[in-house]
Amino acid sequence: MTPSQLRRLLVEQITQKKLGLNWESNAIERDEALNADIVLPRLVLENSHSLSSPNADGNLIIEGDNFDSLRLLRATHRGKIRVIYIDPPYNTGNKDWVYNDHFVGANDRYRHSQWLEFLYRRLTLARDLLTPDGVILVSINDENRSRLELLMEQVFPRRRLGSLVWRTKDTGNDLSQRFSHVHEHVLVYANSRFKFNGRKTDRSKFRNTDNDVRGDWSPQPMTSNKSLHERANTYYPIQNPDTGYWYPCDPNSVWRFASENEIRKRHPDDESAVQSALDSLRSDTIEALIAKRHVYFPPCAEKDVMFYSDRETLVRAIREGKGPVLPKKKTPLLREDLPDLEFWIGKPIAPGRPSRKEFWDAKPEEDRIAPLSSWIGGLKETLDPLLDDDDLMEPLALRSPKGGVATDEIKTWLGAKVFQHPKPVELIKNLLSQATRPGDIVLDFFAGSGTTAQAVLALNAEDGGARRFIMCSSTEATSKEPDKNLCRDVCAKRLRRVITGFGKQRGLLGGFAYLQLDKMDSADVPFEGTPMHAAQLLSLRYCQNASTGTLDDSILQLAFDGELAVLLVAQVDDQTLQRLAKWPARRLAVYSSRPESVSDHLARQGKSANSYSLLDALLRGQTTQRVS
Template sequence: MSNKYDHLTHEELVSLLVKRDASRKFGLVWERDEIEHENALNNDFVTVELDESNSVGDAPYENLIIEGDNFDALRFLKTIYSGSVKCIYIDPPYNTGNKDFVYNDHYIDSDDTYRHSTWLEFLYRRLELAKDLLSESGVLLVSINDENRAALELLLDEILPGKRAGSFVWRSRQGDNRPKGAYLSVNHEHVLVYAMPEFRFIGAEKTFDMYSNPDDDPRGEWRTSDLTGPASSLERPNTFYPIHNPNTDIWYPCNPDRVWIYATEKNLKDNQTLRAKTIEQLIEEGRIIFPKDPKYMVWDSIEALKTAIENGDVPKSGSGSSLLRTDMADLDFYVGKKIGWGIPAYKRYRSEINETVQPLSSWIRPTSEKNYIEAQDHAEIVSGYTDEGSKLLRQIFDEKVFNFPKPLSLMQHLIEQATTGDDIILDFFAGTGTTGHAVLQQNKEDGQKRRFILVSSTEANVSEPHKNICQDVTAERIKRVINGYAKTAGTGGNFAYMRTKRIPMEEVHVDIQHDQIWYTLQLLHSNAVSSYQQNQPIHILEMEESRLIYLESLSDALIKELIEMISKDHKSTVIYTWQPKMIEEHLFSNHVHIEQIPEYILKRFGEQK
């Protein structure tokens, strides 16, 4: 196959590559082997198998725990859940120099030119797959430490350009007596937020306690609001003017450091139009609240006024600075007039509020400050320290099973703010299963039906060949949470325990098993999975408005049975079969759709580059 480099000699190609590698680039640069990357994606097919002995609760299982390399799991999940996941939360390895990588795909060796190449390529492959799982209202939340935050943000900016919404700052511990460089004790982490176009956090309902209607205003309840803005008289000279109360003939000077946010008709140029109303219009409409029984003063001369300014006996701002100053160009305007103390306010009606909720603060407060937070009018996440997660794990397992797990409170509040209803939450670095625990606990508290997908590896190695973190920690924790532990009532719920399986692409037609097909089809149509019944030629899943049928084999008797079943109702039916032409010859119905196996699944699996 020809390409644009065919005309170049070997020496010219080498020279071009050297120049390209030496050129300066904006953004993140790391080493990667493009061909090896492509092979890792395209040389095999990924499916799943159900282990009912490790599953919990009654089928159909709506939650999933998947044992396997999360690279494989994401490739399978993309087949099923593309564009369907509301929240992805991950707490990936932090590139600390420890043996963080226990996964199966290949990495560039220790002689990397760029320090973070291995770690970045490791995350890049997974996040490239994960981004396609997010719905249009979805969000990606990623925990990271301070040291690696910058590199990870640049990586995410490349994967999800324009989707960065911000970050949370979480205080992970009270302090550290082992400070690093500059004698700085790092006791916080970050949760990066990358949001799709339609996502927004739930926030907190605004309180309307400050609204009332003491004057029986027919426009409804109202509250006073500030009439000034952050600009000074030098920045906005046109809105630096005194406000006149026509009922009392009192003038209220403007703060030179915070001028009014509304213009006056006196400063408008000919034919000038405004988007907002003028102060005169607002006064006429009764929208300006003047001080009741105000103190005022009349200075008969400029000398008397300047003496009052020097003595500090003039109107002042809330911060105590004088509103009248001797260097003001129009100071003589205030001579001979009633000059009032106090500051006029704006009458803001409850009916004018566009948003009924407050946005979520990016500052995560420690649990120790919870009472203080609840007294404030804020939407904030409240979380414990890392030791909260450690104590909870010891309570669940009666022993230490994991270092530095995230606290349940942090995960539960993030899930509460990011999801609702039957949203799907995915964690493909599930570890101790805190995300699944948080989903179950939050559902118990608010009655929602969120679903989780947790992916964890065994982390087996040469010295520990039988080690299985997914089975013995992730799934075991969720099992105990569902059923109850240490005098703590269970949350209820279920999960299917599944394992990924790779099949060489050229062998799929021969090696793929009927149970693997049936699990995949169930998840595609219902986001849930039930057991596979052996030695049955036909498998049927009846849903509320549709029907799924998988045919392992065909016979005249089975075709007759199918025709009778489908003719009884007009329920939308999808039939998956290895021999579609035999079905098409006998079924002519516009509510029946026929797909060929395994071609249909292979097509959905697709080329994931």
């Protein structure tokens, strides 16, 4: 670290006052870690799968510490990842994560600080990978949610979108205090241009049952989630002008729309106040909606109309449960304690509820997107009364099986419980269905057993998409288990079986390149870095795909977009230079060990080209030092 960098860090530490999360960390050591060495990718063919398949393009499994994997991706995928989903270690103290080659246990004095620093370094790298409309989804348990949210706010300031709640099991396992922990959370932090996909309006819900000349329409609820005591000014009766029948307001869920009549009652003899109140409304009054024929009154037979000639008859009907009720919930609409009870004496009261007509042609289809709910329901869970099936804009609730299903999925694909606390494929697939578009790249840098990659392949199979995955997983080898390789023997093995099919399970279209990381000091890169290292880096940078080519022909084309060809030259000689001058592309980007010679020759031949050194390919994006 230079003296100026050291001064900058010291000034930041002294002058910046922060409200939020603090933990034991070393800012200088953190800064040095980013440039301590260089990370170079190497393709491992024997661990890869179906590389020749077009469905394998862009799918990567990267073996190594995910901090190093993210450093690599910072150099190759900066600003290109649309969705990041991670299920990081939960810091439970049950030795569920490795730090400096050792599992961190409950008795470690710096367990929380190590966990926060461990995540902070990785999240700051991941932040730079997101597209301008990108999002990161992070699973976490309730115990560590508060710490993680403060950390996320520090890394992604003002980008918190919210969180989703997922019920992981039916009963808790800690009943000593009679409190059952059965939920986990998915935190959502997004760049400003991100939107969930939501739910498109079902066109079949629009019909024209009354032959309205304006076309098909859908009945929409006219009630709000406010009670009479919360919003008394929208508690009023509604009358059908054609039949004269009346409809009581639900005291537990008053109307959504203001009433001009009620406004005038509040401001008698003050037309200015009335007009001011009307001008402040964001929607039509109920009187205006009725006048425009935007309110639908359901057909009602005369025999079903209720009529109470005196108070005694009305009160008796209420007490006996024979008064007007909500059609579905059967809760009473009239009660003895209501302020307008006398109004209903002598009024014909119709059953059913009026609704607002939402016409299909009233707005573009892209504006008919219902938002995503923060609740993740069970596969068979009844979501009513949380959701109203008639409300076109009622939030969409995702569904997922409980956590135990994920363990069974691991056993199905790998024959044994070889990974602790996985997530169900359905959970991640449904999250991705809302967060991704068909051609997006999905990153999981805590890949574990590869569930996220399987979810990507399953979602592609459902909607014909071409999403790509990048899975980063360590080996989790320790001094006690030096030969353990979680990435190769669990993640890659599972995905290989998911793609080819296993047992009674049918395969999914896909493939992947398996990369290992070679680390070396930047000073050693000119001597230990190879042209194939450069080929992988360039292919990842230009195509977001691993290179499967060889340098047997001395020139390897890594990318071509119809105009620009990216070439790697292993050996520069007269024959190679002549071939470059005749290369069938309008423009060239050539990487070689002799960039000046290549540049001079192509310039003399009138070939449009940019010439770079192999060292530039190896170091660009990974170090702050000057690259020659």
